[in-house]
Amino acid sequence: MPGDQSSLRLYRQGLRGTTSPGYGGTRLCGMTIDPRSHTPVYVQLADILREQIEAGELAPGSALPSxxxxxxxxxxxxxxxxxxxxxxxxxxxxxxxRGHGSYVRELPQRRQVEVPPGGSVIARMPSGRERRVMQLDEGVPVLEIRDAKGDIEVMAGDEVELTRPPD
Structure with a gap:
């Protein structure tokens, strides 16, 4: 069906616009959820919600729909x-x-951290213990900052902005 290909193409390109009627999907917010797409429905819905968050339609601290x-x-x-x-x-x-719903995460204020000369940085997901001790939200990475001597400092990835010393 021409409507199927048109709808799928619009979804994959992430374009806003009209789609052909009768393709069997649900059109909302300018994007389409197509149950016959190769992209799982939950990924399509996450894409729509992510777009609303990034566009500011769902502001930090606001509740997602039930x-x-x-x-x-x-x-x-x-x-x-x-x-x-x-x-x-x-x-x-x-x-x-739990019991209250899901909310758009408020991003913490970032502080600048200088990577020492000869140092390196590794970004990774935290262990369960690190998440608890550092009180990290799910999905927040940690940064391992290693100095030239090999000493490591672990920081929450959403709280720092890494800088290099001027040359």
Whole structure:
């Protein structure tokens, strides 16, 4: 069907615009959720929510729509909604408070940290212990900053902006 290819092409290109009617998907926010796409429905929903967050339509601290509302509005199942929120949580974009819902994560104020001459930086996901001790939200990486002597300092990746000393 021509509508299927047109809708899929618009989705993959991330373009806003109209799609051909009758393709069997749900059109919202200028993007389409197509259940026949090779892209899983939960990824398509996460893409829509991510776009709304990045565009400021869902501001830091604001609540995401409830699971029930998203299933109705986007025409997807509850499991797809939960998986899309889990994906956004793993990316550090949202927090979920059990019994209260999911919220757009507020980014902390960043401080500048200078990488010492001869030093190196490794970004990685924290261990469970590091997450608890450093009180990191899910999806937030840590940075291992190693100086020339080999000493390592571990910092929350969303709290620092790395700089190099001037040449």
């Amino acid at each position: 699971e029930a509302r998203m299933t109705q509005e986007y025409g997807v199942g509850r499991e797809a909604v939960r998986m899309s929120i889990s994906l956004l949580r793993s990316e550090g974009l949202v927090n979920t408070v």
